[in-house]
Amino acid sequence: MSDPFNPDYRISDEERHRAMQDLGAHFAAGRLDSETYDARLTQVAQATMKSEISPLFDDLPANTAIAASHDRFYTAAEIDKAAQRGGNIRHGIMGLSIVAAIAGTYAYPIMIILIPTVFILLYVMKLGPESWYKPSARQLERERMREVRLEQMRHKQAIQMSIAQQQAEQKALRQQKIQEINSLAMDLTSDALKRFQNRR
Numbered sequence: 001m002s003d004p005f006n007p008d009y010r011i012s013d014e015e016r017h018r019a020m021q022d023l024g025a026h027f028a029a030g031r032l033d034s035e036t037y038d039a040r041l042t043q044v045a046q047a048t049m050k051s052e053i054s055p056l057f058d059d060l061p062a063n064t065a066i067a068a069s070h071d072r073f074y075t076a077a078e079i080d081k082a083a084q085r086g087g088n089i090r091h092g093i094m095g096l097s098i099v100a101a102i103a104g105t106y107a108y109p110i111m112i113i114l115i116p117t118v119f120i121l122l123y124v125m126k127l128g129p130e131s132w133y134k135p136s137a138r139q140l141e142r143e144r145m146r147e148v149r150l151e152q153m154r155h156k157q158a159i160q161m162s163i164a165q166q167q168a169e170q171k172a173l174r175q176q177k178i179q180e181i182n183s184l185a186m187d188l189t190s191d192a193l194k195r196f197q198n199r200r
Helices: 013-028 034-046 050-057 064-068 076-105 109-124 137-199
Strands: none
Touching (some): 013 137, 034 050, 076 109
């Protein structure tokens, strides 16, 4: 039975996200080291009930400024992963310009200048959308939520596999009991028939 003064309930993605942001604020304030922060983020991602998240904040001060803050915090790995996506676009454009320059060199020898020109535009002058060079908060948030959903899906699959295994074990146990009961019934029937035949 649940405690009416401290009800436990299933948490939503928004509550999970808010807990991650609060942990990020504590990490940025220096209250958590990177290992503890990553471990707690993993626990938040796997949490389904409020009681699984609450203990993660027991040793941290309750700060209303953190809860009211709209700043988002991201790990270096999350930023690097999102930045690589922008790099892929730049590398693709550079590769296509090399192919075009080499192919066009036969018709127009001046096309060979296209390679260093595109390189300077993309990598030195950083021409193009900002998302090619620095991931936006929206991209980082999408990436983080994708990771959370993936972790939830893995957790759900592990639970389903565990349930399926338990059901298979229970089914095997039921079949074994049925066989034992059938064997016992056959033995009792056989004994009863023998006694009946002996009376004649």
